[in-house]
Amino acid sequence: MEKKKEIVMSGIRPTGFLHLGNYFGAIRNYIKMQDAYECYFMVADLHSLTTHPDTKELKQNVERVLAENIACGLDPEKAALYCQSHLPETSELYLYLNMLAYKGELEKTTTFKDKVRQHPENVNAGLLTYPVLMATDILIHRASYVPVGKDQEQHLEMARNFAQRFNHRYGNIFPEPAAFNFGENLVKVPSLDGSGKMSKSENGMSTLFLADEDDMIRKKVMKAKTDSGPTEPNSPKPEYIENIFGLMQLVSTPDVIAKFDEDYNNCNIRYGDFKKQLAEDMVKFISPIREKINNILPDKKYLKNVMEMGAEKGIKSTNATMKLVREAMGLKYY
Numbered sequence: 001m002e003k004k005k006e007i008v009m010s011g012i013r014p015t016g017f018l019h020l021g022n023y024f025g026a027i028r029n030y031i032k033m034q035d036a037y038e039c040y041f042m043v044a045d046l047h048s049l050t051t052h053p054d055t056k057e058l059k060q061n062v063e064r065v066l067a068e069n070i071a072c073g074l075d076p077e078k079a080a081l082y083c084q085s086h087l088p089e090t091s092e093l094y095l096y097l098n099m100l101a102y103k104g105e106l107e108k109t110t111t112f113k114d115k116v117r118q119h120p121e122n123v124n125a126g127l128l129t130y131p132v133l134m135a136t137d138i139l140i141h142r143a144s145y146v147p148v149g150k151d152q153e154q155h156l157e158m159a160r161n162f163a164q165r166f167n168h169r170y171g172n173i174f175p176e177p178a179a180f181n182f183g184e185n186l187v188k189v190p191s192l193d194g195s196g197k198m199s200k201s202e203n204g205m206s207t208l209f210l211a212d213e214d215d216m217i218r219k220k221v222m223k224a225k226t227d228s229g230p231t232e233p234n235s236p237k238p239e240y241i242e243n244i245f246g247l248m249q250l251v252s253t254p255d256v257i258a259k260f261d262e263d264y265n266n267c268n269i270r271y272g273d274f275k276k277q278l279a280e281d282m283v284k285f286i287s288p289i290r291e292k293i294n295n296i297l298p299d300k301k302y303l304k305n306v307m308e309m310g311a312e313k314g315i316k317s318t319n320a321t322m323k324l325v326r327e328a329m330g331l332k333y334y
């Protein structure tokens with residue numbers, strides 16, 4: 001008999017455009033996992049209501065995030081790719097788990113404290129229980145692994161606590177979900193402004209988005225900080241030069257990188273040519289993805305089909321879990 005695959009779950013916030021950091025940090029790993037695991041990848045539309053009660057742009061943002069992930073290689077036939085709001089039982093389990101979450105621990109959550117500072121005018125209960133909803137997303141599929149970045153580790157730890165409390169009180173239903181560790185595959189995608197990493201909130205000119213046009217990619221790369229070049233052979237590289245090499249590692253061939261490295265060490269690197277090479281290799285990498293995004297986005301029928309297919313797989317999994325949950329809790333009177 002075929003061994004049942006282990007379950008992986010992750011959520012993606014529908015907040016606009018994906019960038020190179022998202023690609024190498026998360027999406028590429030989702031794609032690698034979709035054969036070996038039973039994967040649930042979800043667009044966290046309900047979570048976005050905790051900070052964005054205005055839903056005018058929600059549909060558009062959900063469609064974009066779906067299109068961008070599919071264009072990168074996420075296969076809706078293999079993984080369950082769905083919207084959080086399409087699994088109605090999410091709300092039910094969220095309610096039960098809320099009874100096991102304490103006000104004190106929720107108030108201590110780092111992301112909650114950050115949001116309170118940023119938006120003191122909208123400290124709603126949904127924001128406070130954000131980690132409970134995230135735990136629900138994971139536990140409702142009885143997932144074992146959650147590929148997330150460092151910023152989500154505290155939420156994941158809370159999910160383990162809620163699972164433990166539930167199991168202890170009502171019976172063993174939930175595995176304790178662990179962060180999926182990519183080991184040495186964790187790559188840093190440096191920002192083009194010389195320090196830090198690419199991010200949505202940073203200055204848009206230092207981040208390469210998967211939807212950027214070729215000329216925009218060139219313009220951003222050519223603006224990357226350099227200097228007049230090394231004067232001593234084999235000198236250490238300043239961070240901003242190291243970063244350009246770092247970006248090259250992601251998209252250029254090893255011989256190209258070796259050539260510029262040698263030029264650097266021999267003090268005859270020409271930064272104009274160096275950046276031009278990186279710009280062209282970036283264009284080669286990003287433009288097929290961008291074209292796929294642009295083909296998928298207007299195809300509303302296809303996107304609807306993807307969401308329906310994902311919801312169907314998702315609901316099958318949540319139904320099975322919730323049946324066990326209600327029984328374990330004794331919420332079954334006839």
Ligand code: TRP
Nearest residue numbers: 009010011012013044134137138
């Ligand atoms: N909170 C996550 C983020 O901000 C998104 C998310 C929602 C998530 N539900 C999840 C991630 C479940 C992993 C598992 O990025």
